[in-house]
Amino acid sequence: MSKQERWSKLLELLAVEGKLDVEDAAAAVSVSPATIRRDLDELAEQRLLVRTRGGAMAHGVSYELPLRYKSSRRTSEKQRIAGAVADLLAVGDVVGLNGGTTTTEVARALVLRAGGGSAEPGESQSGPMYTVVTNALNIAGELAVRPQFKIVATGGVARPQTYELVGPLTVGVLNEVVLDVAVLGVDGVDPELGVMTHHEDEAGISRLFAQRARKVILVTDSSKMGKRAFAKICGLDQIDVIVTDSGIAPDIAAKLSEAGIEVITV
Template sequence: MSKQARWSTLLELLAVEGKLDVEQVAVAVDVSPATIRRDLDELAEQRLLVRTRGGAIAHGVSYELPLRYKSSRRASEKRRIAAAVADLLSMGDVVGLNGGTTTTEVARALALRTRGGAGVSGEGHSGPLYTVVTNALNIAGELAVRPQFKIVVTGGVARPQTYELVGPLTAGVLSEVVLDIAVLGVDGVDPQLGVMTHQEDEAGISRLFAERARKVILATDSSKMGKRAFARICGLDRIDSIVTDAGIAPDMAAKLTEAGIEVITV
């Protein structure tokens, strides 16, 4: 197993368990304890975890994996969700995308549709097929080279964990645009509290996306359902549709439907 693969495995285990034991992880990954100790030391230097005697713990109370390590989690569900979201968008739409692994997959699915698949060829259209407004640097980078997209990137300060731009500059741009649809990735959905994310600065920007849009779609896998996170984005009354996987609990789906939200499972 390569170092990169080991690191991804270690961070995935840490996200689930909250702590790591060197001896146990060494057995699970099938390498020597000395190798695991070196890996943990290097990850601690990058502030991705905190070293303890005999292992490591998550960095901070609300642990957040960097995007590059989160992308492999529930990957198949996220791709199905993304394809379903792309099917809800129409040519000519002005689409807002916040950052995250699922919204990144939405951008990729939308790019595939504009190649001529899924009944979208772009024939007879001389300009961009979609306008995408995003505060995510990685999404902008993937779509900027595609002539079928007009990309509007907000200004702001970049968060290295998610590649999202945040702050007053970001808010200033969003306050001047009007969106047809905002597609939001979130960290928690609660029937009483609404939708949430771990970081307050990202929550504020996602809230602006929702406020500037005619329609708001949540693109999130079922593991976020019933979960709470630190910073509230908005209430369920601002959400029109939720696209998630079939793992959503029936009672949760029922509560969302009662709140007037269209629940689409894939």
């Protein structure tokens, strides 16, 4: 298990339990307690958690997420997807993130990358490494305390089920920005109908994210492939890359590739 995978697992455990014990965490990820102590110290330096005697506890509101976030399925797949997306983003990019469990993992993967890596040649770490535009309150809350990120929260009316901001205020902000990359989580991808989500208000905001971006990356586990949902976000012609797990059906992957989309499986 790599360091980033270990950190992601520790944060996942923290999100569920609210606190971590060094000995229990070491057993969960099969490393020594000394390694866990170093990991927790480094994560605390990045304000991802609060160090306690013998372990750690969640940092502020960062992990006070709705139940659907705490009990989300396919966590390991989503973390692998998130890591692959982070590798596609360049220092200095303006990145749009809508709400959802997978885009939340993308935000966390960017935190780990920004905290653990060095600047690219010619880049300075004195300022933000990424600008993130998001309509997700939980993502904005996790990233706002980190100097490596400039955060633009859209404003709008909050949907308590997903922490997403929607409505005219959200549209107004998005109409004033230009994105390098939009990273979108969705509820369904159909080779004929396109990309969908369950709620029409969220669909409209995700559609605008796509329209404001030079490049659109779809992030979803393979369980959403071939599925339909109520509200259409956009057609496949607006999607440049899909990052998913290796469980995607070969025929669906082939149809997506035929539509001109780069399909990355992890």
